[in-house]
Amino acid sequence: MFFGDAVKYLDLALLVYVVLSLILPYMLAGDRGLTTFTVYVLLSVAAVATAALRLKRWSRVG
Amino acid sequence: MGELIIALLGYIAIMAFITFWSKLRTRTGDPIDYFIASRGLSGFISAMTYAATTYSAFMMVGLVGLTYATGVGALAFELAYLVATVAILATFGVKVWELSREKGYVTPTQLLREKYGSYWTTVFVVFMTAVALIPYSAVQMVGPATILTGISRGSVDYNTALTIIVVVVLLTTVTAGLRSVAWTDAVQGAVMLSSATALVLWLLLKTPPEVTEPLGRLDLLNPANSFWTPQTFSAYTTPWIFFAITNPQVFQRLYLPKDRKAYTKMALYFSIFGLLYTIITVSIGLLARGLREVGAIDLRVDIRSRADWNRVTPQLLTYTHSALAVLVVISIISAATSTINSIILTLSSMISYDTPVPEKLKLSVGKVFIVLFTFVIYVFAITTPAFVVDLAVASSAILLPLLPLYLFSVYGYGSKFSYTATAVTCLPLSLYLTTARGLILWIPKEVVVVSLSFAVFALAHLVDRYLRRARK
Numbered sequence: 001m002f003f004g005d006a007v008k009y010l011d012l013a014l015l016v017y018v019v020l021s022l023i024l025p026y027m028l029a030g031d032r033g034l035t036t037f038t039v040y041v042l043l044s045v046a047a048v049a050t051a052a053l054r055l056k057r058w059s060r061v062g
Numbered sequence: 063m064g065e066l067i068i069a070l071l072g073y074i075a076i077m078a079f080i081t082f083w084s085k086l087r088t089r090t091g092d093p094i095d096y097f098i099a100s101r102g103l104s105g106f107i108s109a110m111t112y113a114a115t116t117y118s119a120f121m122m123v124g125l126v127g128l129t130y131a132t133g134v135g136a137l138a139f140e141l142a143y144l145v146a147t148v149a150i151l152a153t154f155g156v157k158v159w160e161l162s163r164e165k166g167y168v169t170p171t172q173l174l175r176e177k178y179g180s181y182w183t184t185v186f187v188v189f190m191t192a193v194a195l196i197p198y199s200a201v202q203m204v205g206p207a208t209i210l211t212g213i214s215r216g217s218v219d220y221n222t223a224l225t226i227i228v229v230v231v232l233l234t235t236v237t238a239g240l241r242s243v244a245w246t247d248a249v250q251g252a253v254m255l256s257s258a259t260a261l262v263l264w265l266l267l268k269t270p271p272e273v274t275e276p277l278g279r280l281d282l283l284n285p286a287n288s289f290w291t292p293q294t295f296s297a298y299t300t301p302w303i304f305f306a307i308t309n310p311q312v313f314q315r316l317y318l319p320k321d322r323k324a325y326t327k328m329a330l331y332f333s334i335f336g337l338l339y340t341i342i343t344v345s346i347g348l349l350a351r352g353l354r355e356v357g358a359i360d361l362r363v364d365i366r367s368r369a370d371w372n373r374v375t376p377q378l379l380t381y382t383h384s385a386l387a388v389l390v391v392i393s394i395i396s397a398a399t400s401t402i403n404s405i406i407l408t409l410s411s412m413i414s415y416d417t418p419v420p421e422k423l424k425l426s427v428g429k430v431f432i433v434l435f436t437f438v439i440y441v442f443a444i445t446t447p448a449f450v451v452d453l454a455v456a457s458s459a460i461l462l463p464l465l466p467l468y469l470f471s472v473y474g475y476g477s478k479f480s481y482t483a484t485a486v487t488c489l490p491l492s493l494y495l496t497t498a499r500g501l502i503l504w505i506p507k508e509v510v511v512v513s514l515s516f517a518v519f520a521l522a523h524l525v526d527r528y529l530r531r532a533r534k
Contacts, residue, residue: 010152011152011153014148014149014152014153015149017145017149018142018145018146018149018303021138021141021142021145021146022142022295022296022299022303024138024285025135025138025285025286025290025295026285026286026292028285028286029284029285029286030284030286031134031283031284031285032278032279032281032283032284033274033278033283034274034283036134036137036138036283036284036285037134037137037283040137040138040141041141041337041341043141043145044141044144044145044148044337045337047144047145047148047149047333048148048330048333048334048337050152051148051149051151051152051329051330051333052326052329052330052333054152054153055151055152055156055325055326055329055330056326058156058322058326059322059323059325059326
């Protein structure tokens, strides 16, 4: 039960990251420093970490 | 130029050695072993072939130039692609991997054929996929060949450069199929990442700290500048965020890991590779522009001309040590050949498995098609007719109607009618829309194609259900 719920939240988080990656350029509009660079790298790291957690659970179940 | 010739000979020798080493591990006469290595690759090799197949010569040539001209929006576009691919690998990808084991699929289109039950629609999908991907492969050859000719100052002529790429593609693909493609991809992926790292380190050593000032002043650190409007950003990202699903050579790589642990490793190692490679290539473009603005280097690139953007990397290499320039040129050839050989092998497996080919002849027909496809690509690359360039640019967009087909087939929705209706109407429409010149739409063509494909699929599915109920 817990596993199923956790996977749902992880899937939801991945969807949020994808949507964020598409709208972030317009949230960060006007940047003259390295904010966009930093935010996108952090977002990608968060997505990779979430995917890792999701896949670890899946590989353990199998 | 002696260094370049030695490096090229060394590169071909290493590719040949790995290919024949892989041949020793291939089960002779078994098409499943030839096309998908009996679904038995380790996580690391799966990840490297996934990365080398996905990241083509576009990264070190096209993306560097795009970043140089348009700024950090290129990072947003490329990392949006990576985030979407990571999400696909962690969700949709695991379902595809499980289905491939359960049903014994070899090709991506086999999944469509068996799920929806339409043989001739699948033959049509295979044909349209080849129409989109063969010109794309030809353009992959043209870029590295032009750079090689330029860097060697004519001592390696254009046709010789193309022949070198064709030899490596044929050698790695025909000899041992997927095993040699995957192993050479692993080495080529390592060359791609290490050469890009060396180039960015060289640039960092040359860069003064005040370089961000001109980049900020020119609006190149603004992800929503005059180039990256919402229309442009969505036109670039729409085909790319679904690339892992719509492009068969990438999709087929989901079948390769030997077990769940190997699949997990493939997804993670690919993600790390993709993140590093994207940050590095975008940094090369930004640093090159910054150095030009502070007057440290003099790159003669006309920002107003899009064709000129591809000249950033070759011009940058004229400032580096010749050994670094040679390494980067080899990495660009590696990126191109590792993408082309995967496309050719996947297309030939689709011809063998999804068109009327007798079981006994699958392997022979596949090998004949590899040679035939390579020859067609070579001819396109030599002549480069204008329509080939249009098709290559539009290749990912042309394949967008496959998105609802693959997506719903895996989750068990749709019918033979919705499959046929979407493929037969949306693939030709997508080909027309994405290659038509002078056609101006308010919404990007790519978004129109995706929306229409989902709409046609859903509508055909509903009509089919209604008719079935009415008949009962």
